[in-house]
Amino acid sequence: MTNRPGQGEALAPPERRSASRAGIEWPTWIIIVLCHGAWAAVTLAHDALPMWIFIPFAAYLVTLHSSIQHEAIHGHPTRWRRVNEALVYFPLGLLVPYRRFRTLHLRHHRDERLTDPYDDPESWYVCPDQWAQHSRWLRLVKSVNATLAGRLLAGPLLAAIGLLRADAARIAAGDRAIARAWSHHAAGLVPVVIWLELVCGVSIVIYALCVAYPAMSLLLLRSYAEHRAAGDPNHRTAIIEASPLFGLLFLNNNLHYVHHVHPRAAWYRLPAMYRGARAEYLSGNAGYGYAGYGALLRRCLFRPHDTITHPRERLQLDQRPVKRGYAPRVEGSHS
Secondary structure, three states: OOOOOOOOOOOOOOOOOOOOOOOHHHHHHHHHHHHHHHHHHHHHHHHHOOOOHHHHHHHHHHHHHHHHHHHOOOOOOOHHHHHHHHHOOOOOOOOOOOHHHHHHHHHHHOOOHEEEEEEEOOOOOOOOHHHHOHHHHHHHHHHHHEHHHHHHHHHHHHHHHHHHHHHHHHOOOHHHHHHHHHHHHHHHHHOEEEEEOOHOOOOHHHHHHHHHHHHHHHHHHHOOOOEEEOHHHHHOOOEEOOHHHHHHHHOOOHHHHHHOOOOOOOOOHHHHHHHHHHHHHHHOOOOOOEHHOOOOHHHHHOOOOOOOOOOHHHOOOOOOOOOOOOOOOOOOOOO
């Protein structure tokens, strides 16, 4: 595997076919039940657990819950969008409304615009023109955030502030869909706060700082280098061959290129798909990836994995930004 942008010639990527559904998705149902049950148990028993056990265990479960939400966004474990939303309705991570996650993430799956600061809502790149207008302080903040250490420490705060500012402005301008998304988020937060504060005796402030924030950092560890601004869209998405611990935590989304090739494939199918055509996938994405998160930490802890400003020549940002939204079809889904 290489971790440098643009190296090597890639063959044609694997066919972007939809994954067939066969019967009940038992692995996803099981992980949903286990995640919620374990979260309830560990928060209920927090007084009996040392903090060095409670905090990482709870943060791991909240991160896993976000990974399950990602599965729901892509049409799992059922064919019905509302049912999938109901299964992950309660925001254990506190910070991001599920419906906003869904809208923004499906827009992100437009591979030909991946990493484009205009059209990819999950891009951390900065347009060169915007960078030129930034103050020295803002440049420093974004430079620190471009390193893995900065992303883990400051990224959750910067992401939350960015989302709140953008959504508040759109709600003020009359965007009812975003307002409804935040209303649902608030409704889901009520039982979470009641459970934590009144049933378990866990301060919501302590939970936010010591559990939800580290959980968001874990998610940013996964997403930190999963995309780069390469010219060929097939070379923009990484494969990280993670340990089983991280594979479960991210529901195999570390095999991110495989996920982008097969966005409707269930999480538990991705490893076998990758093993069965490893050479083809690594050729398809030009070998972009890392041999585990340890390798990523060693290379990028205190330096960016790519440029901070988006390389204009790679994606031709001088062209008018694409304004239409995008959502991969999900079998049997409906609004």
